[in-house]
Amino acid sequence: MNAAPLAPERRPTLYFLEHxxxxxxxxxxxxxxxxxxRRHRAAARAAGEHLSLVSYVVHAAGRVLAAHPEANAAVRGTFAPKVARFSGVSGKVTFDKTVNGRRVVLSTVLPDVHVADQADIQRQIEFVRDGDPETMPQFAKVRALRRxxxxxxxxxxxxxxRGLGKRPQLVGTFAVTSLGHRxxxxFHSVGGTTVTLGVGRMSDRPVVRDGSITIAPMMRLSLAFDHRVIDGxxxxxxxxxxxxxxxxFGSGAAAEPAAAHLDDVPAAPRS
Structure with a gap:
């Protein structure tokens, strides 16, 4: 056996899991x-635009969480618990990155995804995906924690x-994590938010439509929720x-933002 101290690159993950x-x-x-x-993605590709599956999930989830303000929330405290329902929807997205030769999970928060268009969501995802975590300002606090x-x-x-008011900027109001590239x-994951979405791979599988068996691109989607905030x-x-x-996706109903419900939701307390 070769026991060694936990690598500094993994310390932020340890602190998060303790939290x-x-x-x-x-x-x-x-x-x-x-x-x-798939149809929408193919049309975008033909027009020279790449759209990842994660961008579809983030775009759709932003609209859905806007229509479910009870789930777009967070809780804090044991003896005097408080619940904050947020006035906007921010999505945390995780990335597989390499830092000092060590593979780690890092995340970034995409703000206002309930009103952002998909192209902007994709640009933000690609910026973080392709960037250097050792120089990007988004990861300055993570680098400080490692030291x-x-x-x-x-x-x-x-x-x-600690503060509920900072949660949307730090961890988002929902999280998306994907292992669909493998x-x-x-799979199921807890991302530090009331709702965490897990994205599996998309693959062609037999399905039944109108009494007949056909082949369709199917994707497993999981949702983990914090039972302290919402129920099943x-x-x-x-x-x-x-x-x-x-x-x-791509129909008129699916393309319209569903964010009007947030107008009546009070901002998060600054506790």
Whole structure:
């Protein structure tokens, strides 16, 4: 056996996993017929535009969470818990990056995805995907955490994440993580937000339509929710609405933002 101290590059992940121990996660999943997305994606590619599957999920989830303000929220505290319902929808997206030769997970937050167009979402994803995590300003706080001794890094992380008012900027109001680039059909993850979406691979599978068997591009989509904030019925509505929006992507109903509900949602407290 060769035991060694935890690599500094992995310390931020350790602090994050310690933070989410208070979560009460429950897991749902469904299959999404991605025929409409594949059609839309092919048309975009023919026009010289690349759109990732994650950009479709982020775009659709932003609209869905805007229509479900109870799920676009976060909780904090044990003795006097507070719930913040946020006035905008921000999506956290995770990336597989290499830092100092070590493979780590890093994330960025895309703001206002309930009103952002898909091209802008894709540009932001590609900017972080292709950037150097050792120089990008988005990861300056992560680099600072790595340099601190573990006890101080743990305290700094807890202090930075504590206030509800900072949550949308730091961890988003929902999270998306994908392993669909590999042979992974489905998985579940807790991303530090009330709703976390897990994206599996899209592959052609037999399905039944109108009593006949046909082949369609199917994608496994999971949803983990924090049971302290919402219940299963609300989470099931979110997942079903997201499935519908993806399966109808490109239609008039699916293209319209559903953000009007947020106008009546109070801003997060600054506690």
């Amino acid at each position: 989410i121990r208070s979560f009460a996660p429950v897991f749902l999943d469904t299959e999404v017929d991605m025929t409409a997305v 601190l001794p573990v006890p101080l890094g743990r305290l700094a992380f807890r202090a930075g994440i 042979a992974v059909d489905g 019925a609300e989470a099931a509505d979110v997942l079903t609405d997201l499935k519908t929006r993806l399966e109808e």
